[in-house]
Amino acid sequence: MRYIEPHAHMVSRITDDYRDMLASGCAAVCEPAFWAGFDRSSPQGFYDYFCQLTDYEPKRAWKFGLPHFCWLCINPKEAEDVKLAEEVVALIPQFLGRANVLGIGEIGLNKNSRNELRVLELHLDLAARHNQMILVHTPHLEDKLKGTKLILEVVKADKRINPERVIIDHVEGHTVKLVLDAGFWAGMTLYPETKCMAARAVDILECYGAERLWLNSACDWGQSVPLAVPYAALEMRRRGHGPEFVDRVIYGNPLRFLSQSPRFKLSDG
Numbered sequence: 001m002r003y004i005e006p007h008a009h010m011v012s013r014i015t016d017d018y019r020d021m022l023a024s025g026c027a028a029v030c031e032p033a034f035w036a037g038f039d040r041s042s043p044q045g046f047y048d049y050f051c052q053l054t055d056y057e058p059k060r061a062w063k064f065g066l067p068h069f070c071w072l073c074i075n076p077k078e079a080e081d082v083k084l085a086e087e088v089v090a091l092i093p094q095f096l097g098r099a100n101v102l103g104i105g106e107i108g109l110n111k112n113s114r115n116e117l118r119v120l121e122l123h124l125d126l127a128a129r130h131n132q133m134i135l136v137h138t139p140h141l142e143d144k145l146k147g148t149k150l151i152l153e154v155v156k157a158d159k160r161i162n163p164e165r166v167i168i169d170h171v172e173g174h175t176v177k178l179v180l181d182a183g184f185w186a187g188m189t190l191y192p193e194t195k196c197m198a199a200r201a202v203d204i205l206e207c208y209g210a211e212r213l214w215l216n217s218a219c220d221w222g223q224s225v226p227l228a229v230p231y232a233a234l235e236m237r238r239r240g241h242g243p244e245f246v247d248r249v250i251y252g253n254p255l256r257f258l259s260q261s262p263r264f265k266l267s268d269g
C-alpha cells in the first residue's frame, strides 16, 4: 500500500508517528497551519510557528526519508482579532519562497462570524496576489452547512481564484455535493469516533465517486489517529473495492491535486 497524508498537524505528534506512517506506506505528509491548542499572544508566536513548519518539521520527517510539506495562514479559530490577523498575514509572504510551502491554509470559518469572514477574504487576496493554492477548513457540525455555503460564496466571488486549485476540507455527507458541484476539490477527515468515520467516508466515495476527493487523518494534539488513511483503505478493501480504486483515492488523487504546486515532489521522483 502507498498513500499520501494530505492533512496532519505533525508539530503536535511524536517522531514515532512519522516512523509508523512511513512503515504503513506514506509517501508524503502535508501540514496546514492550525490552532496550537491555545491562542498565541502575538504575531511573533506565528512567526516562530511558520519557522517550525518550514524548517524544523521537514527536517524531523526527513530523518525517516519522508517528504514534509506545509500550508501557511492564521487559522479561523484565532481569526476573531482582525488586527492580529492583518499582522500575521503580513508576515506570510516572506515564507512563501521556502522549499516545502504549498499554499495558503487551512483558512476558512470556525463560528461563521463577521470577523472570520473578513480574515478569510484577506487570505484569499493574499493567495490570489501570490498565485498560491488554497486549503479551506469548514466549521464543525452544527455550523458546517451554513459555513460551507458562506465559504463557497466568498471563494467563488474572487474571480482570480481557480476552483481546481482549492480544496474544501472536512466535508461530510451533507456538504460534499455542494463543494464538488462548484468545481472544488473536497477533503474527508477520518475522525476516530464521530462524524466522518472510515465507513461513512467509504459510503461517500460510493455515492459521489472518487473524482476530486481525498482522505486525511487531520491528526493533531487531540484524540486522533495518524494512520487513519491506511486504516480507511482496509475498510475499502473489506467492502470489495479493488487495489486500483484504493490507490487512486489515497495516493493518486492527493498526488494529482498537490502536483499543481511545482514544489510538491515525492522522493521516488
Ligand SMILES: [Zn+2]
Pocket: 007, 009, 032, 034, 106, 218
Ligand atoms: Zn487541520
